[in-house]
Amino acid sequence: MMKTLEYYLSLPYRLEVIPDTEEGGYTACYPELPGCVTCGETAEKAVHGALDAKRAWLEAALEDGAEIAEPSSEEAYSGQFKLRMPKSLHKALAEHSKREGISMNQYCVYLLAQNDAAVRR
Numbered sequence: 001m002m003k004t005l006e007y008y009l010s011l012p013y014r015l016e017v018i019p020d021t022e023e024g025g026y027t028a029c030y031p032e033l034p035g036c037v038t039c040g041e042t043a044e045k046a047v048h049g050a051l052d053a054k055r056a057w058l059e060a061a062l063e064d065g066a067e068i069a070e071p072s073s074e075e076a077y078s079g080q081f082k083l084r085m086p087k088s089l090h091k092a093l094a095e096h097s098k099r100e101g102i103s104m105n106q107y108c109v110y111l112l113a114q115n116d117a118a119v120r121r
Contacts, residue, residue, distance in 0.1 A: 008058045032069045
């Protein structure tokens with residue numbers, strides 16, 4: 001089945017809008033569409049520009065016969081994974097979580113989320 005522009009436009013691609021702390025304004029991109037990036041003076045303008053950029057990106061990819069990735073779904077992830085670590089780190093995490101009064105699992109999720117947010121900036 002040949003997929004159309006309308007098909008791809010209907011898919012829930014994840015849009016990231018990131019403040020540009022150096023130049024001002026905002027950058028908007030669709031991570032699953034490499035190179036589909038735009039910017040705007042406000043977040044709203046960046047989002048509006050991103051919608052136009054997505055359409056143009058998809059049109060060009062379809063014309064070129066390029067492979068177009070479809071959005072990944074969170075349903076494909078269980079929310080669990082097994083992690084091996086040194087005993088000393090396990091001990092430190094257990095002690096820190098106990099001091100915070102939360103489970104080690106909650107503490108590790110907090111640390112991972114905090115680091116992920118820092119990496120995205």
